[in-house]
Amino acid sequence: MATDKPKLAVHKFSSCDGCQLALLNLGEPLLALPGLVDIVHFAEAGPNSPDQAVDISLVEGSVSTPEDIQRIQQVRQNSKLLVSIGACATSGGLQALGNFANRHEWMASVYSNPENIEVLNSSDPISKHVKVDLQIQGCPVNSTQVIGALRNLLSGVAPRAEVHSVCMECKRQGLICTMVTQGEPCMGPVTLAGCGALCPATGRGCYGCYGPAEQLNDRSISDRFEQLGLDAQAVLRRFRFIANSAAGFKAASEGLRGDTDG
Amino acid sequence: MQQSAKIERQPGFLPRADFQRLLDGVVKSGYQLLGPVVKDGAIQLMEVSDARQLVKGLTNEQQPGHYRLQQTAGERLFDWNHGPQGLKPLCFAPHEVLWVEQKDPLSFTTRLPDLKPTAVLGVRGCDLAALAIQDRHFLHAAGADPHYRQRREQLLLIGIDCAHSAESCFCASTGDGPSVNQGVDIGLSELDDGFLVWSGSDQGEAVLQQIDLAAAQTQQLEQMARQSEQAAQEQQRKLPSAEELMRLYQRLEHAHWQQIAERCLGCGNCTAVCPTCFCYDTHHEVSLDGLSAQNVRQWDSCFSASHSSMGGFKVRGDILSRYRQWLTHKLAGWQEQQGRIGCTGCGRCITWCPVGIDLTKESDAILWEGSLDE
Numbered sequence: 001m002a003t004d005k006p007k008l009a010v011h012k013f014s015s016c017d018g019c020q021l022a023l024l025n026l027g028e029p030l031l032a033l034p035g036l037v038d039i040v041h042f043a044e045a046g047p048n049s050p051d052q053a054v055d056i057s058l059v060e061g062s063v064s065t066p067e068d069i070q071r072i073q074q075v076r077q078n079s080k081l082l083v084s085i086g087a088c089a090t091s092g093g094l095q096a097l098g099n100f101a102n103r104h105e106w107m108a109s110v111y112s113n114p115e116n117i118e119v120l121n122s123s124d125p126i127s128k129h130v131k132v133d134l135q136i137q138g139c140p141v142n143s144t145q146v147i148g149a150l151r152n153l154l155s156g157v158a159p160r161a162e163v164h165s166v167c168m169e170c171k172r173q174g175l176i177c178t179m180v181t182q183g184e185p186c187m188g189p190v191t192l193a194g195c196g197a198l199c200p201a202t203g204r205g206c207y208g209c210y211g212p213a214e215q216l217n218d219r220s221i222s223d224r225f226e227q228l229g230l231d232a233q234a235v236l237r238r239f240r241f242i243a244n245s246a247a248g249f250k251a252a253s254e255g256l257r258g259d260t261d262g
Numbered sequence: 263m264q265q266s267a268k269i270e271r272q273p274g275f276l277p278r279a280d281f282q283r284l285l286d287g288v289v290k291s292g293y294q295l296l297g298p299v300v301k302d303g304a305i306q307l308m309e310v311s312d313a314r315q316l317v318k319g320l321t322n323e324q325q326p327g328h329y330r331l332q333q334t335a336g337e338r339l340f341d342w343n344h345g346p347q348g349l350k351p352l353c354f355a356p357h358e359v360l361w362v363e364q365k366d367p368l369s370f371t372t373r374l375p376d377l378k379p380t381a382v383l384g385v386r387g388c389d390l391a392a393l394a395i396q397d398r399h400f401l402h403a404a405g406a407d408p409h410y411r412q413r414r415e416q417l418l419l420i421g422i423d424c425a426h427s428a429e430s431c432f433c434a435s436t437g438d439g440p441s442v443n444q445g446v447d448i449g450l451s452e453l454d455d456g457f458l459v460w461s462g463s464d465q466g467e468a469v470l471q472q473i474d475l476a477a478a479q480t481q482q483l484e485q486m487a488r489q490s491e492q493a494a495q496e497q498q499r500k501l502p503s504a505e506e507l508m509r510l511y512q513r514l515e516h517a518h519w520q521q522i523a524e525r526c527l528g529c530g531n532c533t534a535v536c537p538t539c540f541c542y543d544t545h546h547e548v549s550l551d552g553l554s555a556q557n558v559r560q561w562d563s564c565f566s567a568s569h570s571s572m573g574g575f576k577v578r579g580d581i582l583s584r585y586r587q588w589l590t591h592k593l594a595g596w597q598e599q600q601g602r603i604g605c606t607g608c609g610r611c612i613t614w615c616p617v618g619i620d621l622t623k624e625s626d627a628i629l630w631e632g633s634l635d636e
């Protein structure tokens with residue numbers, strides 16, 4: 001059915017589908033969405049027409065196979081605006097941990113016929129292969145952030161960029177600092193805001209899924225983590241986790257003393 | 263240092279066993295009561311009506327980047343100092359909608375907060391002084407902030423003298439504590455066997471009129487004075503004088519700023535817990551259908567990129583310049599803008615800094631160490 005509503009596609013690359021599920025979890029706003037846009041492709045939700053030209057594409061997942069490269073180029077050609085959503089699409093995701101190892105050796109140790117598997121040498125953010133108009137971090141994304149950005153894009157307005165650390169969200173909500181009251185290491189001070197301090201709200205430290213904050217003093221927080229009892233390897237793994245290949249975290253982990261596995 | 267008029271104390275005595283009568287008096291006067299309760303490992307203000315809900319026999323260990331509660335041998339209700347926040351979130355909300363707009367027909371409506379009359383039990387001298395600073399900022403005649411005012415006018419403040427200081431407290435050196443000396447509606451001093459109680463305003467007096475207070479004995483008044491003196495003596499930190507702090511401006515190129523920047527995370531926790539910090543930023547949230555929007559205000563911080571930019575250009579692009587902005591503004595700039603330093607010695611920025619940066623030590627180092635490096 002042809003309408004003059006803007007067209008939206010949601011594409012999936014190498015990912016766990018968690019960001020798509022976060023969108024589906026939105027509740028009421030999700031029901032209002034079809035009033036504003038034609039959702040022409042969102043396989044997780046039903047519509048399955050990946051090759052249509054659209055106004056906005058939301059892209060989940062990283063680029064990790066030769067076929068992914070061709071497909072993302074096609075998506076780019078078909079989309080006026082391309083928004084990458086989630087840690088996989090914006091930094092390569094958890095699976096980019098393989099970038100720090102020799103993945104062909106790994107595959108040989110796991111699969112009997114590794115030659116049948118065609119993968120790239122690295123798991124890449126979408127922006128490594130095509131131009132991306134907007135990135136929304138998180139594992140998974142905060143769907144309220146995605147919907148807010150969508151609204152702005154539909155109005156032709158640049159979405160508001162988050163600039164604070166998770167700590168500011170933590171404090172605005174009146175949460176009690178896990179690091180100061182329990183000595184529990186928390187990546188909040190060096191992690192970009194956006195999630196609403198989800199982890200500190202449950203009494204545990206942030207594990208940095210949004211990737212680096214605007215200012216990243218990795219030395220100082222690493223020293224603090226060591227004072228709180230983490231050994232060098234454990235400190236390294238705070239950076240080399242979900243957003244391991246986001247530029248700041250990657251550089252931080254490569255500069256750390258515990259870097260012996262890469 | 264500027265101080266509003268000191269309260270003339272004419273206390274009566276309320277035995278410990280009768281403390282509930284004060285709470286009843288407050289509630290009967292139509293206030294909801296916020297009192298100190300342990301939540302998530304910290305002393306926080308929560309709605310209470312029964313004295314048995316209040317913290318008892320607890321004190322707080324507050325050191326750089328470190329806060330823990332500890333049991334005391336005694337029965338006292340106020341042997342701790344202060345929790346993670348002062349009065350700031352009650353008046354200057356961390357996140358609030360200021361106004362909403364509709365598209366068809368076009369309308370703009372102010373959204374005012376709806377706070378019931380609220381009594382706050384256990385407010386410390388440092389936090390009362392900080393509130394006076396925030397009042398000057400948000401309520402000055404020319405541009406009084408209706409949202410702040412609406413909340414502020416609902417508050418009844420029940421202050422308490424500190425009988426002890428936490429390790430990070432240094433209010434004696436700013437002249438703002440350890441006893442309450444301004445802005446209370448009701449003042450309390452906790453003694454071994456009960457409380458000295460006095461009113462500091464008509465609203466406070468109206469509450470106290472419902473409670474029978476015994477006459478205070480001379481030795482009780484002496485214990486009150488002795489405790490405050492002891493709390494002040496316990497303090498291990500102090501700030502340089504206001505005049506000395508003005509010299510920070512001559513030391514903007516001091517090498518120590520770089521040493522701070524190597525430790526500082528730029529996270530903004532210090533500004534969020536500081537009871538005098540008042541910076542905010544506003545943004546628009548448009549409904550998905552595009553037919554309505556709300557203007558939202560939330561706490562900002564001089565450690566954020568948004569606060570450090572002008573016309574899209576980052577004027578303070580690194581942690582060094584942001585920390586320097588925070589410290590020089592708080593300790594020197596405020597003197598020119600507000601007539602006093604912007605610090606009341608509560609020590610929260612020291613306790614709640616994830617890496618324990620201590621503004622008293624940093625300002626000492628910048629003022630007194632090394633030569634003028636200009």
Ligand code: SF4
Pocket residue numbers: 166167168170171175176177178179180186187188189197200205206531616
């Ligand atoms: S719990 Fe984590 S995010 Fe929250 S203030 Fe502490 S360090 Fe920051």
Ligand code: SF4
Pocket residue numbers: 139166191192195196197198199200205206207208209210211
């Ligand atoms: S608190 Fe940290 S780890 Fe948890 S959701 Fe937020 S950014 Fe991710």
Ligand code: SF4
Pocket residue numbers: 392532535536537538592604605606607608609610611612621
């Ligand atoms: S600067 Fe620090 S010690 Fe001074 S009032 Fe603010 S939080 Fe308290």
Ligand code: SF4
Pocket residue numbers: 343344386387388389424426427428431432433434438439440441493606607608609
């Ligand atoms: S700074 Fe002073 S008034 Fe504030 S809690 Fe500490 S001792 Fe009490």
Ligand code: SF4
Pocket residue numbers: 525526527528529530531532533565614615616617618619
């Ligand atoms: S001084 Fe401490 S609390 Fe303040 S921004 Fe630096 S690290 Fe964060």
